[in-house]
Amino acid sequence: MSEQQAHHRVVVIGGGNGGISVAARLRRSGVDDIAIIEPREQHLYKPLFSHVAGGTARAGITVRPQREVMPKGVEWIRDAVTAVQPEVNAVVLESGDRVTFDQLIVCPGIQLDWERIPGLAEAMQTPAAASHYEFELAQKASLLLRDLKEGTVVFTQPDGPASCAGAAQKPMYQACDYWRATGVLDRIRVVMVVPTETAFLPPFDRELERKIEEYGIELRTRSVLLRVDSAAQEVVIGGPEGPEHLHYDVLNVEPPQSAPDWLKASVLPAPSSSGGFVEVDPRTLRHPRFPHVWALGDAAATTNSKCGGALRKQTWVLAKNLSRVLRGKAPRARYDGYAVCPFTVSRSTVVWAEFDDTGAQKPTIPFFRRMYRESRLSWIFDRHVLPWVYWNLILTGRV
Secondary structure (H helix, E strand, O other), rough: OOOOEEEEEEEEOOOOHHHHHHHHHHHHHHOEEEEOOOOOOOOOOOOHHHHOOOOOOHHHHHHEEEHHHHHOOOOEEEEEEEEEHHOOOOOEOOOOEEEEEEEEEEEEOOOOOHHHOOOOOHHHHOOOOOOOOHHHHHHHHHHHHHOOOEEEEEOOOEOOOOOHHHHHHHHHHHHHHHHHHHHOOHHEEEEOOOOOOOOOOOOHHHHHHHHHHHHOEEEOOOOOOEEEEOOOOOEEEEEEEEEEEEEEOOOOOOEOEEEEEHHHHHOOOOOOOOOEEOOOOOOOOOOOOOOOOEEEEHHHOOOOOOOOHHHHHHHHHHHHHHHHHOOOOOOOOOOOEEEEEEEEEEOOOEEEEEHHHHHHHEOOOOOOOOHHEHHHHHHHHHHHHHHHHHHHHHHHOOO
């Protein structure tokens, strides 16, 4: 197939939350000739995956055809990126085609590195292991957790960068609430493995630790999953006291994550960075060495916790700044490092954790700082209101 080349004023790599939202915001501000490069034909609302695994949402409501969420007036290039060449304003596609640009927005999301932990990928093919970080595996996790009546369940969170790392705990709390309601919780040993010093962050640890004690969860802090023996249904956990071997009846894993391989191989990460994420000014989201390149979301080397909740503010800042640059002005909008993790601590309550890139509380409603307490209202907002807002307002660039 002969190489083809197209040119667009703005090219967006990635048709997930960040790519669709920022393109929609740019269109609403009058920017035209935008193209989104996205190979997938289905668009997923991933924040609900933990509800799927926890048995409080159907998998079908998390997915819609990609064509239905594409902003009007934006071209969809159904292909995958294999290389970025910012020195010549070009992107190379899997098909062999090239797309050139005036401005580039990089937001392909994050890569799940199943092979990084020995035995983990193989374990996902067995009946006893799952993950709520992939669509099919979240459905599998739901059935495994629902049907368990006794035994040991191990939940793990990886060390290093991860998309909404705290989400590792969400299906655990929902499952514990279900097991308690069905009278089997006292026959199930629940182990949660986290790499951090505490359950999450100091402003929210008290609420989470209360639920951990309430459910009888064994919390392993400063610990990571080292390897999995799926034949023996055993995991090896590395912690402060050395390796620990645990038999499991169900294993639910949040896999290690990193920047996509093609991004790591590009010149966009900082030379001294080992993570491979796009180097940006963490406030303006503009690349310091390539001023025609921008990045947001999980693929950007920002200082905030990686999560979908950070994207709403990031897309607003980036769209404002890029629109000004296209008009020959300097960028002025600044991202404040905001992130959010709604912890579903039961099947009907949520601990709403909002924080900045220092780990301090940053409530959306400043005078209502008690939003971080366990709440039924927060659960309704997370489970029912936010999905509607996502499909109808966030992806259309309205909020």
